[in-house]
Amino acid sequence: MLKLSQVFRLNLRKMSGGGGENLLGKELSPYLRQHKDNPVHWYPWGPQAFERAREEGKLIFLSIGYSTCHWCHVMERESFESQQTAAVMNRYYINVKVDREERPDVDKVYMTFVQASTGSGGWPLSVFLTPDLYPVYGGTYFPPQGHFGRPGFSDLLQALASSWQENKDDMMEAGREVMKVIDKKMGAGSTVPGPLPDISIFHRFYAMLWKNYDPEFGGYSGAPKFPQPSNLKTMFSLHSWPDETEDRKKRELEMNLFTLKMMAKGGIHDHISQGFARYSTDAKWHVPHFEKMLYDQAQLAVVYSIAVQKTGSQEMREIVEDILTYVSRDLTHPEGGFYTAEDADSYPSEGSKEKKEGAFCVWSFTELQDILGSHKIEGYEDKSLADVIIHHYNVEKDGNVNPRMDPHGELLGQNVLTELPEKDTPLIPDESRYKEALNKARKLLHEKRLTRPRPSLDDKILTSSNGLMISGFCAAGRALGRQDYIAAAEKAGNFLCTHLLDQNGAKSAENGGKLLRSCYGASAHALQQLDTPIHGFIDDYAFTVQAMLDLYESTFDVIWLKRAISFQDTQDALFLDKSDGGYFAAEEGASDIIIRLKDDHDGAEPSSNSISAMNLLRLHKLTNNKKYKTQAEKIFEIFHLRLTQIPVSMSALTEAYLFYRQDGPVLLLNTSHPDHKEFITELHSKYLPFLTCLTPEVGQEVSGHLAGANLTPSSKGLLIKSDQDEKVSVNSLEDVLQNL
Numbered sequence: 001m002l003k004l005s006q007v008f009r010l011n012l013r014k015m016s017g018g019g020g021e022n023l024l025g026k027e028l029s030p031y032l033r034q035h036k037d038n039p040v041h042w043y044p045w046g047p048q049a050f051e052r053a054r055e056e057g058k059l060i061f062l063s064i065g066y067s068t069c070h071w072c073h074v075m076e077r078e079s080f081e082s083q084q085t086a087a088v089m090n091r092y093y094i095n096v097k098v099d100r101e102e103r104p105d106v107d108k109v110y111m112t113f114v115q116a117s118t119g120s121g122g123w124p125l126s127v128f129l130t131p132d133l134y135p136v137y138g139g140t141y142f143p144p145q146g147h148f149g150r151p152g153f154s155d156l157l158q159a160l161a162s163s164w165q166e167n168k169d170d171m172m173e174a175g176r177e178v179m180k181v182i183d184k185k186m187g188a189g190s191t192v193p194g195p196l197p198d199i200s201i202f203h204r205f206y207a208m209l210w211k212n213y214d215p216e217f218g219g220y221s222g223a224p225k226f227p228q229p230s231n232l233k234t235m236f237s238l239h240s241w242p243d244e245t246e247d248r249k250k251r252e253l254e255m256n257l258f259t260l261k262m263m264a265k266g267g268i269h270d271h272i273s274q275g276f277a278r279y280s281t282d283a284k285w286h287v288p289h290f291e292k293m294l295y296d297q298a299q300l301a302v303v304y305s306i307a308v309q310k311t312g313s314q315e316m317r318e319i320v321e322d323i324l325t326y327v328s329r330d331l332t333h334p335e336g337g338f339y340t341a342e343d344a345d346s347y348p349s350e351g352s353k354e355k356k357e358g359a360f361c362v363w364s365f366t367e368l369q370d371i372l373g374s375h376k377i378e379g380y381e382d383k384s385l386a387d388v389i390i391h392h393y394n395v396e397k398d399g400n401v402n403p404r405m406d407p408h409g410e411l412l413g414q415n416v417l418t419e420l421p422e423k424d425t426p427l428i429p430d431e432s433r434y435k436e437a438l439n440k441a442r443k444l445l446h447e448k449r450l451t452r453p454r455p456s457l458d459d460k461i462l463t464s465s466n467g468l469m470i471s472g473f474c475a476a477g478r479a480l481g482r483q484d485y486i487a488a489a490e491k492a493g494n495f496l497c498t499h500l501l502d503q504n505g506a507k508s509a510e511n512g513g514k515l516l517r518s519c520y521g522a523s524a525h526a527l528q529q530l531d532t533p534i535h536g537f538i539d540d541y542a543f544t545v546q547a548m549l550d551l552y553e554s555t556f557d558v559i560w561l562k563r564a565i566s567f568q569d570t571q572d573a574l575f576l577d578k579s580d581g582g583y584f585a586a587e588e589g590a591s592d593i594i595i596r597l598k599d600d601h602d603g604a605e606p607s608s609n610s611i612s613a614m615n616l617l618r619l620h621k622l623t624n625n626k627k628y629k630t631q632a633e634k635i636f637e638i639f640h641l642r643l644t645q646i647p648v649s650m651s652a653l654t655e656a657y658l659f660y661r662q663d664g665p666v667l668l669l670n671t672s673h674p675d676h677k678e679f680i681t682e683l684h685s686k687y688l689p690f691l692t693c694l695t696p697e698v699g700q701e702v703s704g705h706l707a708g709a710n711l712t713p714s715s716k717g718l719l720i721k722s723d724q725d726e727k728v729s730v731n732s733l734e735d736v737l738q739n740l
Contacts, residue, residue, distance in 0.1 A: 023048075024097060028520040028528055030458045031067035031099040035076065039086035042097045045106060045592070053094040053131035059164050060133070061093040061157075064100050064107050064125040067458040068278075068291035068341040070357055071141045072124040074408075077354075078144045079153050085144065088154065092161035093128075100125070101340060101462055102517060104537055105586040105593055112597060114138040116182055126153075128160055133594050134175030136160075183595050191598060193580055194640035196633065199661060202238060205647040205654050206248055209235065210255070217266075217284050217420070218259035226279040227263060229299035230602045230610075231648065232256050234655040236306045237689045241658060242740070253310065260307055264319045265419035270361065271393065272417065272445045275326030276300055277344075278604075286418050287405040290344035290358040290455075294465045295605050297327050301472035305479035309687035320476050324485060327469065333461060333521050336491035337499065338469045340462055343455035350453060360455050362414035363445070365390070365397045371448050377437050380428050385441040391427040392438060393417035459521035463500045463536055466492060467543030468605070474550040478684035486554050493551050496544065497563065499527060502535065514570060515540050538583050538599065541571035542611040549618050556671070556680075556695045561622060561702060568619060571612070572631075581634025582609050600642060606652035609635055614656040621666055621692040624704030632660065664690030664740060665721040667730070670711045671695050679716045682733050690740060 023043050025036040035042055043049035045062075053060050063080075065072035079085045089095050100107040100123065107125065113135045115121040120140070127138035137160060139150075146152035151159075164171060209231060212220045219225045238244055239252040263269060266285025268277050276296055277288035301323045307316040331339045345355040372386035393415070394400055400418075401411040426434045470489045477485035502514040515536030520528040536544075548564035551557070575583040577598070584596045585608070599607035613635040620628035636643065636657055639650060647654045667683075670676060683693065700706045711718050715729040719739050730736050 028530055029067075029099040029102050029460060030456065031065060031072075031101075032097055034067060034456075035080060035097055038076070038080045039083050039090075040080050040095050041086075041090045042095050045096055045098045045103060049094050049096045050131065050133065050592070056094070057131065057168075058092065058094050059136070059160065060129040060131065061089060061095045062098065062110060062125075062127045062129055063096070064098040064110065064127070065123045066100050066341075067456065068293070068343045069123045070289055070291070070344045071122075073345055073355070075124050075126075075141050075153075079142070082144070085154055085157070088157045088161070092157070092164075094131075099460075101458075101460060102534055104539060105590070108585050108597055108599075109593060109595055110135055110138065112182060112186060113178070114140070116186070117178065130172045130175050132172075133592065134172065134179055136171045136175045179595055186600075187595050187597055191580060191582065191600075191638040193634065193637040196636055197640055197643045197657065199243070201643050201647045201654060202241070202244075202658060204644075205234065205651070206238060206252065208646075208648045210251065213255050214283060218255070218262035219283075219285070220255075220259070223283040224279050224281050225283055225285060226604065227268075227276065227296065227300060228651075229296075229303045230606045230651040230655075232259065232303045233299075233306065234651045234658070236303070236310065236687065237655050237658055239310070240687060240689050241662065256303075257307060257311065257313075260304060260316065260319070262420065264315075265422065267416035267418040269319075269322075270326070271419070272361075272442055272449060273326065273330075274322045275330075276323065281405045282402070284418075284420055286420065287401055287411070287416050288358075290361055292326075292331075292342045293604075294327070294331055294338050294340050294462075295468050297323050297331070298465065298468035298472035299605075301327075301469075302475040305472075305475040306687050308479045309685060317480060320480060324473065324476055324488075327472075328488065330457075332488075333495070333527075335499070335527070336488070336495040337461040337519070337521075338466050338492060339521060340458040340460045340465055342457055346455040347453040352453070356410040357408070358411055358414070358416070360449065360452055362401075362411060362416055363395070364399070364413055365395055365415065368395060368415075368445075371444060372441055375440070375444070377428065377433065379430070379433060383428060385437055385444070388427050388434070388437045389417075389441045389445070391423065393419060394421070460518045461500070461521060461527075462518045463496060463515050463540035464543045464605075466496055466500070467540070467545075467547040470496070470547035471543075471550045474547075474554040478554055479687075481681055481685065489547075489551060489554065493547060493560065493563075496547070500536075502533065513566070514574075515544060515567070535587075538571070538575045538585050538608040538612075539605070541567055541575070542583075542608040542615065545571065545615045545619075546611055549615065549622075552622075553693055554684075556669070556693075556697070558695075558698045558702065561698055564615075564619065565623070565702070568615065568628075576631075577638075580638055581631065582638045583612055583635075598638075600639060600650065602650050602652045607650065609639065610650055610652035610656060613653055614659060617656060617659055618692065621664075622694055622698075622703060622705075632656070636660070659690060662690045663722060664692065665719045666692045666694055666705055667736060668694050668696065668705060668709055668711065668718040668720060670713070670716050670718070671697065672711075672713065673716050676716060679733075683736070686733065688736075688740070691736065 022041055024032045027044055098106050110127045111121050122140040124141055127135050129135050142153035144153055209220045220228055220231050235252045235256050239249050263285055268280045268285045268288045275292050277290050278293050281287045304316050304320045344357045346360045347355050348359040369386045373384050375385040377383045395415045399413040400415045428434050470492045473485045473489035499519050500516045502516055517534040517536050522528050545564050545567050548560045552560035574587050582598050585599055586593045586596050599609050602610055613632045616628040616632035642650055705720055712729050715731055717730045719728040719730050728739050
């Protein structure tokens with residue numbers, strides 16, 4: 001952990017507010033607009049704020065968050081809505097608000113600083129900057145008054161303002177020096193290429209997850225417990241690896257399937273209105289932070305779809321359909337794009353003065369009796385739908401939330417519905433009648449929920465998250481044989497290539513167009529864009545290329561492969577480290593980014609470098625163009641230490657490296673065969689992570705595999721192994737499996 005020099009001292013004094021105004025009312029980001037009525041004179045990130053700070057010689061207070069962030073709401077209520085606190089901020093600081101989802105490049109720079117200087121990070125991110133944007137102090141949530149060793153925000157504001165007036169030169173020098181250290185340790189020069197790792201990283205990955213596995217409730221960590229879809233997906237790929245031991249294969253499948261089962265039964269899963277919350281505050285998947293993020297739904301749709309392919313489980317199939325029902329109903333724009341998230345906080349009832357976390361989702365015992373108690377079950381007149389719900393979902397009269405999981409008392413007397421612990425026997429013995437009662441009760445509760453004040457919708461349509469969701473619909477469509485899911489993915493892909501492409505002199509999606517970061521849904525589902533749109537960042541390109549490849553392998557329409565190649569070319573031009581390899585998070589020459597960093601951690605979303613490595617390998621397999629393979633190898637080489645020492649920190653890159661080492665075949669499909677559609681459906685129903693499928697329609701100008709590849713009219717496909725050294729005609733799924 002880096003330690004900042006002590007460049008300021010406490011010197012508290014009374015201050016008064018200054019002039020200015022809050023400029024966030026002109027923004028389109030829901031998060032920024034949430035703060036437009038604060039007495040704080042907020043600026044959006046940009047030249048106007050920076051010039052004002054330089055002109056007035058003031059520190060910048062930078063606050064970064066996102067619209068569904070619970071603790072961001074808390075800090076707003078406690079500090080940013082306070083006239084007294086705002087007066088201090090306005091007099092002594094230029095105050096800047098950033099939506100981390102709009103500007104992930106800004107967030108990454110200052111999150112890296114806070115993590116390096118304090119040992120932890122999170123949102124809201126609170127950082128004090130010099131006028132030239134170098135950080136001098138930072139943290140996350142600060143309470144209004146200090147306690148438990150955490151400084152109070154009011155005291156901190158006054159202390160830093162005093163120190164800036166008296167020690168300005170020292171603070172500016174300290175800010176520059178600490179960023180030099182961060183640049184040396186984590187910046188462009190920190191990743192020294194090494195050799196390609198050996199296969200021991202796969203054994204280490206398994207061992208690390210096995211060690212952290214929770215055998216009682218599933219998951220690969222303790223509380224707070226996140227779904228970690230990248231870990232789940234890589235474990236599924238290891239289970240398909242021919243060189244994996246049978247014992248580990250058995251454990252990998254058991255641990256993953258049990259984790260998915262327990263997540264679906266827990267309170268992190270919305271049993272009434274579908275979808276998953278971001279994470280559970282406890283180890284039992286019971287009490288979530290209630291925000292629902294698009295990127296979680298997208299990745300969970302993928303891993304539950306893989307579970308369907310692995311097992312054929314109806315239970316897993318229903319969870320996939322559950323997730324996509326929620327996304328289609330509540331997070332989809334009429335033209336096909338996807339909104340970002342729904343908030344955790346909402347008003348408990350019409351006319352309430354304060355929002356509460358989870359208010360839209362939780363139920364009191366009495367409320368359930370009032371809604372469902374009069375609905376008797378045919379053949380079991382002594383039982384009501386209320387009895388079934390109370391029994392099945394572990395409802396208690398005084399609420400089922402442990403007070404330790406509810407620090408603000410917002411869930412007092414409330415129940416978060418959970419199927420854990422599971423009941424040994426249903427309330428009534430007739431299984432079909434019991435399921436019918438559960439479904440009817442859930443429908444009535446959903447209808448009742450819709451009468452409550454809804455949580456706010458973050459109607460940003462982010463390119464990166466939309467790319468992930470397109471991949472989610474593709475995975476579900478293939479695994480479940482649902483053409484409506486594939487159609488939804490195609491519609492979203494066309495939305496992305498229409499509304500999230502720079503139209504100001506840009507080329508088409510097939511010819512090098514530049515992506516935009518986002519557009520914005522407004523009232524009546526209209527679309528809006530900023531006067532000066534924000535251009536796409538590295539994750540936008542990585543997830544878009546992945547989405548285009550998934551669309552190609554789901555539809556075999558060559559337009560998607562051409563778009564993937566085009567966007568990869570643009571990504572390389574903007575973000576590629578042409579000397580050492582890998583991708584920077586920001587474009588070269590960005591005037592408001594003081595350090596270029598490379599994404600090197602797979603967290604709630606996989607990192608851009610991990611996804612890019614897999615994209616490049618898939619492009620190599622599809623096109624037989626070796627430049628893509630070479631670029632992927634450079635990513636593995638610059639992250640060799642991380643892969644070798646802590647592969648779970650880059651689980652998606654570990655999966656990409658497994659794909660590289662296995663070097664699976666390319667299946668050239670015979671689309672002229674009368675049974676080719678049925679053959680494709682059969683292939684899609686299985687999880688075959690090391691197989692790449694290609695169609696002749698792409699043409700030799702796109703794929704070098706087509707030169708000299710002679711399809712026999714009677715065969716369903718030609719399996720091309722190890723860079724065309726061996727070709728095998730196939731006529732069945734069994735033929736394919738025998739040659740993997």
